[in-house]
Amino acid sequence: MKKIIYMLIALAAIVSTGCNNNTYSRLRESEDRLIANYISRNNLVILNEEPAENHVWAENEYYDMPVSGYGHFYFHLISRGPSFRIDSISPTEKDTVELDIVAGELIVARYKKFGLQEDPDTMSYWTTLDQAYPMEFHYGAMTECESAAWQAAIRLMHYPDSQCQLIVPSKMGFNAEQLSVTPYGYILKIKVKQ
Numbered sequence: 001m002k003k004i005i006y007m008l009i010a011l012a013a014i015v016s017t018g019c020n021n022n023t024y025s026r027l028r029e030s031e032d033r034l035i036a037n038y039i040s041r042n043n044l045v046i047l048n049e050e051p052a053e054n055h056v057w058a059e060n061e062y063y064d065m066p067v068s069g070y071g072h073f074y075f076h077l078i079s080r081g082p083s084f085r086i087d088s089i090s091p092t093e094k095d096t097v098e099l100d101i102v103a104g105e106l107i108v109a110r111y112k113k114f115g116l117q118e119d120p121d122t123m124s125y126w127t128t129l130d131q132a133y134p135m136e137f138h139y140g141a142m143t144e145c146e147s148a149a150w151q152a153a154i155r156l157m158h159y160p161d162s163q164c165q166l167i168v169p170s171k172m173g174f175n176a177e178q179l180s181v182t183p184y185g186y187i188l189k190i191k192v193k194q
Helices: 002-018 024-041 148-157 175-180
Strands: 045-047 061-067 071-079 084-086 096-098 106-114 122-125 135-138 163-168 184-192
Touching: 024 163, 061 148, 071 148, 148 163, 148 184
Parallel strands: 045 061
Antiparallel strands: 061 071, 071 163, 084 096, 106 122, 106 135, 106 184, 163 184
């Protein structure tokens, strides 16, 4: 009798799995529709070529950024930080320090995360009132920050004290987003820890 019950349970599990509409490809199609709807609803202008460093970004301009091996995400530069620092009251050329971010530097990030549906919830990690400590990771270290979109965004931001907004498909996001196949938007600001 127990064998028959176990066989019926196994058969029910197989049938219910076969009827499940949430295959990965269907979840990805749903995610792509959600992103396209967000872009349309917010009247975003998508740029297919990387803007020059001195490009003045319109409020609704986003660069469709391809990342080898991952796909693409959407990047909008809100503000670029200074490209150099002067380390003297009476500076000479040797007192000017180039601030371009390089691989291995420790990035300190604050961010806001929001869903792409209408009237989304926003999770804020923007100030010490939201979260005592900011997120820290080494630029280029995917084991510390597994979001390929964040890593690529830092390259586009170039300098500390920059701020951007991102639309990140799940496969370029953090592990939890990849598992749930959920895209998110981010507002990200970065510094380099000395």
